[in-house]
Amino acid sequence: MTAPPPAHRFTRLGRLVMDRLNAGITPYVVSMLYLGLGTALVYANPRSLLAFLCFLSSALLIYSLDMDRRAKIGLGVVITVVLMPVIGIRNISYLEVIFQISVFAALGLGLNIVVGFAGLLDLGYVAFYAVGAYLWAFFGSQQMFLLHEIPGTAPAGTPFFLPPDTFYLFVIAAVIVAALAGILLGLPVLRLRGDYLAIVTLGFGEVIRVLANNLDKPLNLTNGPQGISPIQRPTLPGPLLDMLRGILDPLVGHPVSDAEFYNLFFYLVALVFVVLVIVVVRRLDDSKIGRAWTAIREDELAAVAMGVPLVRMKLGAFAAGASFAGAMGVLFAASRTFVSPESFSFMQSIGVLTIVILGGLGSIPGVILGAAVVTILNLQVLQGLSLYLSELRQSDAVIPLINFPWRNLSNQLDPAKYQRMLFGLILIIMMIYRPAGLIPAARRKRELQKHPEDEVGAAAGGDTGASSAERGASHGGK
């Protein structure tokens, strides 16, 4: 029924290796070496996917090794703030990958509150993302002056409604607006459970998308299917850029353009968001609020009988989850300078849900890893594979074993078209072998020894036993 106990997470060989790796200063040496190797590889081969994966996996290695928490955070900062910008500007698609991972990680963590903690299946989560995105798209573009225009007929010289730096204000506004939307969705569905809840949330997600699609008349609020563009980005401080250019240009090997700086900027902002989201989620989880959510997930009836107010806590879960999506929506709109209803389809909701379930329902590090794996699979690995296969089709190569030339393969059997199928296969295999996710959720272990001053009798019990002495193994954020 439940997940296998953590002892079986590694095979015996794996455990042996991990024990060796975690002895003394070995983890520090190993992680530094691995990180150094990854960095050198990516720096030398900016186009190599394997090198980039090696670099990224060093972060995972640092996370999973037994090291001082400060050392882990320090290395994390070095990777994200020092190494990644250089690597990312040498190959801008890497910054884009990390940006998307961050966005999906934050979305996943938000959905994780609703689905993972409180156990309320939400299939329309992307609606809140759309709310945030359209909020900034409307106020951060010229749309305010185009209310009576037909979509696509903006007169030249239309001014922008608000200055670009109100972006930051709108991040906060989106948190509030999305939270309200979450409550709005929550109110009618509070009595529903399981399948029924899922269907209603699915409908809600579609309603928001259809609204975005059709609110170009009578008042042109969303510009319809065409979407809103251009949306402003916050201004970058000129003097700081000049200073950064001085450092980055020689490292990168070419003069860094403004567009690249914007990529860097959004990458950093997304990262800050993710860190904030992690902090918020962890704090919520480790409080009476988080315990109440989990209690509701485990047994709603028992929870309410213990004094957990169901309505308030469920609405709270919806609101908290939605607020992250709202903030990420603003960031998304600004980074793309364009939003359209297509970005908020049902498949997006499913994508975020996939991340949460693949990573580990209720597990913060799991969701982040899930976001990374899914994004890299979609953007890098599977695309790379498709590209490779279509190159084969243009060459004279033959399929091994059956000696059939790739070139003669009919169009319907084009392997490049099977990208999604491969993705699905990977998901199925994952769910069979790791049903609790990549990093299954673990309950927090608490100190079981009482404070010496308020317990005299504790010594009599003599519970210095090995099992009870497990210390708090709360993980670092990343």
Next chain:
Amino acid sequence: MAGSNGSLLRIQGLTKRFGGLVAVNGMEYQQEEGSICSIIGPNGAGKTTFFNTLTGLYRPEAGEIRFHGRNLVGLRPDQIAARQVARTFQNIRLFGSMTVLENIMVGMHTRLRQNPLAVLLRSAHFRSEEEEAHQRAMELMEYVGLKGVGNELANNLPYGDQRRVEIARALAAQPRLLLLDEPTAGMNPRETDEAIALFRRLRDELGVTLLLIEHDMRVVMSISDRITVMDYGQKIAEGVADEIRANPQVIEAYLGREGAGAA
């Protein structure tokens, strides 16, 4: 201390229907503060429904529940819990994949004052309250006779221990009235004896008023100040152990009319 009529709990004409079935039918009940009472009755007599109505899980069609003189009818279950009425369940309902300590801490929900802002900012007050809650959860866990299992998932505990955790979780709400629904079901005789001792301690040391639904007559007869017998949703008898033992109506309810005639 007690309510208007000197009773902690005073129930009048309580009726709960499910469609055509009257599960609780004009139930009258009173209990003094600091007493241990039991409700017995054949299966389907409406005992658990009575509990569920009392704790707000069901809304009664008629009647009045006065706890400390204040009416509980119409309140939500969590509001009733906040008024210091706690309960356990017939078929254990722990939060299975939470640890024992977390289970107990959920029971403190109405007692903890932390608000979302304090949670997000980790204010000093929040941290000290959490620390206190944790300490209290440990104490409660040991009070009900569990040691060193605080970090175990509730699901992984043996049955008897799960019952104890459920009682600790209910105690965490600092109840004045604790409703125990078949608390010794499935326990072996030794565990049952420990449970009886625990119930006495709850009353004597913590001042909790206890109301049990119980099938084990050994428990009922040894622990109850008063016993109430329910059948077909109604109270058919009430009194001390000896009175109940000798009551022909009770014998009839348990053994059936023929059985009673034969006996």
